[in-house]
Amino acid sequence: MAEERRFLSASGVPIALRRRQHSASCRELAVRGPRLQLRSLSAATSAVWLAAYGLFALSESSMVLSAAIFLTLIGLIIYLHFVKIDQESLLVIGSLGIQVTSSYASGKESTTFIEMAQVKDVVINEAIHMQKVIYYLCILLQDPEDPQGVSEVVPLFQSSKPRLDCLIEVYKSCQEILEQRKTAPQSS
Amino acid sequence: MVLKVFFPSCCSSAESGILIGRWISEQNSAVILAVVHFPFIPVQVKQYLGEVQRMTKVTVSVLGSWSNSKQEKEESLSEFLEDLGTIFCHEPWIQISKEGDSKFWSCSILQKHSKNPQEEEIILVYYDQRKVMLSHLHPPLDTAGQRAEDASKLSAIFDTVARSQVLFMTDRYDEGPIKLTHWQSDGVEASIIVELLKQASVPACMLLTFLLSVVSGICRSRVLKFWPLSFLWSKLSTCEQLGHRLQHLQVISSNKKAQNQSQLMRKANIFVSLLIDVALGILLMSWLYRKNRIGHLADTLIPVADHVAEELQDLLQWLMGAPAGLKMNRALDQVLGRFFLYHIHLWISYIHLLSPFIEMILWYVGLSACLGLTVALCILSDIIALLTFHIYCFYVYGARLYCLKIYGLSSLWRLFRGKKWNVLRQRVDSCSYDLDQLFIGTLLFTILLFLLPTTALYYLVFTLLRLLVVIVQGLIHLLVDLIDSLPLYSLILRLCRSYRLAAGVKFRVLEQQDGKPLRLLMQINPLSYGGVVQTYRLPTYSCYPRDSWASLCKKLFLGELIYPWKHKGDKQN
Numbered sequence: 001m002a003e004e005r006r007f008l009s010a011s012g013v014p015i016a017l018r019r020r021q022h023s024a025s026c027r028e029l030a031v032r033g034p035r036l037q038l039r040s041l042s043a044a045t046s047a048v049w050l051a052a053y054g055l056f057a058l059s060e061s062s063m064v065l066s067a068a069i070f071l072t073l074i075g076l077i078i079y080l081h082f083v084k085i086d087q088e089s090l091l092v093i094g095s096l097g098i099q100v101t102s103s104y105a106s107g108k109e110s111t112t113f114i115e116m117a118q119v120k121d122v123v124i125n126e127a128i129h130m131q132k133v134i135y136y137l138c139i140l141l142q143d144p145e146d147p148q149g150v151s152e153v154v155p156l157f158q159s160s161k162p163r164l165d166c167l168i169e170v171y172k173s174c175q176e177i178l179e180q181r182k183t184a185p186q187s188s
Numbered sequence: 189m190v191l192k193v194f195f196p197s198c199c200s201s202a203e204s205g206i207l208i209g210r211w212i213s214e215q216n217s218a219v220i221l222a223v224v225h226f227p228f229i230p231v232q233v234k235q236y237l238g239e240v241q242r243m244t245k246v247t248v249s250v251l252g253s254w255s256n257s258k259q260e261k262e263e264s265l266s267e268f269l270e271d272l273g274t275i276f277c278h279e280p281w282i283q284i285s286k287e288g289d290s291k292f293w294s295c296s297i298l299q300k301h302s303k304n305p306q307e308e309e310i311i312l313v314y315y316d317q318r319k320v321m322l323s324h325l326h327p328p329l330d331t332a333g334q335r336a337e338d339a340s341k342l343s344a345i346f347d348t349v350a351r352s353q354v355l356f357m358t359d360r361y362d363e364g365p366i367k368l369t370h371w372q373s374d375g376v377e378a379s380i381i382v383e384l385l386k387q388a389s390v391p392a393c394m395l396l397t398f399l400l401s402v403v404s405g406i407c408r409s410r411v412l413k414f415w416p417l418s419f420l421w422s423k424l425s426t427c428e429q430l431g432h433r434l435q436h437l438q439v440i441s442s443n444k445k446a447q448n449q450s451q452l453m454r455k456a457n458i459f460v461s462l463l464i465d466v467a468l469g470i471l472l473m474s475w476l477y478r479k480n481r482i483g484h485l486a487d488t489l490i491p492v493a494d495h496v497a498e499e500l501q502d503l504l505q506w507l508m509g510a511p512a513g514l515k516m517n518r519a520l521d522q523v524l525g526r527f528f529l530y531h532i533h534l535w536i537s538y539i540h541l542l543s544p545f546i547e548m549i550l551w552y553v554g555l556s557a558c559l560g561l562t563v564a565l566c567i568l569s570d571i572i573a574l575l576t577f578h579i580y581c582f583y584v585y586g587a588r589l590y591c592l593k594i595y596g597l598s599s600l601w602r603l604f605r606g607k608k609w610n611v612l613r614q615r616v617d618s619c620s621y622d623l624d625q626l627f628i629g630t631l632l633f634t635i636l637l638f639l640l641p642t643t644a645l646y647y648l649v650f651t652l653l654r655l656l657v658v659i660v661q662g663l664i665h666l667l668v669d670l671i672d673s674l675p676l677y678s679l680i681l682r683l684c685r686s687y688r689l690a691a692g693v694k695f696r697v698l699e700q701q702d703g704k705p706l707r708l709l710m711q712i713n714p715l716s717y718g719g720v721v722q723t724y725r726l727p728t729y730s731c732y733p734r735d736s737w738a739s740l741c742k743k744l745f746l747g748e749l750i751y752p753w754k755h756k757g758d759k760q761n
Contacts, residue, residue, distance in 0.1 A: 095311075
């Protein structure tokens, strides 16, 4: 069963949170940011081409125009493939682990899987960024030597930056599954 | 507690039978390796499993039953399958059944001695057996020193499948009492080319070892160890590069089989790197010798050297006048300028003496480019060093003069203030000087101080020229190092067979149906290209830079000679 709710990100753009429960111990939480707008794309392209045309009028060299076209294409490809993140999702499978996926606008997906034994907890942290205080969700990894210590902090939803209300929803869903591993008895 | 069943996707269409694999009780997970079909004799199955266990050291056992019925579920079959659970007693007994072409399988567990009789949730994870068997899991670099008990759960699964290779060697065409289904059961894969290469590699390795021992014997002979020659060899970077490549050849041609994955990858990387290097070198050589380009190169070499010398002469004339409006001490200026001009004159005559032989020397030296592109680049760097030898000489003269002046000035400045450097205690102490000592000291101090700008200017100019040459040589060496250390085989493997180098796994949730177990697909998450280069980099013989920026500036200011590129064999100062 899937449900979708709308929230706002830390910078004010609308984002959508989609929750799916696949089974009693498996949940998927996906935060989708706004898609690439045709308006901003055409604005950027026209600006670059107008500047190139202006340079061409000054220098009478057609290399400027072809360089501008080339740059625009390369820039667009790099932006879509490496910069613009469409959707960030969290797949929590109790007793297996947590999987964090970022999907880029070009279709590329970059995934990291963290095993349950390494996960200490999932918490909401505060951070001071310039003049703002922002909240972010992060996974605390267990230190193998020190049972009380934390070896690494993995921040989640870095590019969509949801606000506290959205983070609380995600936090509650995750904690429900993480609780199960504490209450479940060990295998016989 | 959740039970995880790792099912190979190749067995999805297998006929009914029993499941064999490994039960990992710490993780409550069952890794299924194959399906044994009916008819079978339980005793023979147990015997076969015992043999496999002995050979692979993996605790393979019968885990449950698998029924793939095209028609409706038969009651008698399910009872028969439950009875099997009593023959092969295993806790828990897993029963998986598939009806017709349905995607959703039903999975149930029989626990005879269970303490808590609650319903356990089952997760069915499909995995590609061939890819998991061939892949190598790379742990994150900072946790490389983990204890065995902390080994990640996934590496246990990868390990199980990889070590059970002998189980996958029987296919359906073998006449044996046991009929298995696994990824190779349709026919064992083999490649004729790979087998031929394996057979051919043994005599090739022996031949190569023999040739290498001859070559290294020659290199180590006493003839080449006399002082001028050994000094020359140590200064030429070509010899270092050739020695490095010789070492690589020795690694490849050794008879011992690679013990583990990293050694195998290292050998493969060295082999591919050598091959590409030699191929590029031969390409370069054919380009140079076509249309007699090397003759043209030799013809332009002398005019270029002449041009450089003329430019230097112009520079010295400018220094001897009033460079940049500064006023120099006339006498010292003339002395230094004439000294350096005479040097350039000697150098030009030397070059002109060599000019008839240059073409022949270059022709033969160019032939050695077939040993590799890196060797050709090192030769280029050495030629640059030889052609700019006079700049190096000037730099040394200027630096020594300036250094002497600075030390003299600092010592006399101390005398001016009535202090002395105590060598025993390595500190400055006060000292009472005689009047004539003070007089001469002050005189000398004044002379040196007023001659300082002239010497400093010459030093500055020649240091800049020397730094320019050093930067050019450094760039060439950087390129050589890049070609040397790039793990090409690993990168090509990552491009073409990305499942072989795994950074981890990723799960995809497949379609679900209520009441049926959760279905996941486990795929291999390949290592990033940056991770590949970092893990499999070949070690090189040089490291940059020797000095930090602060100590470099200090050395330049004091006039000490700088050698920016350190090689691994050099002694520390």
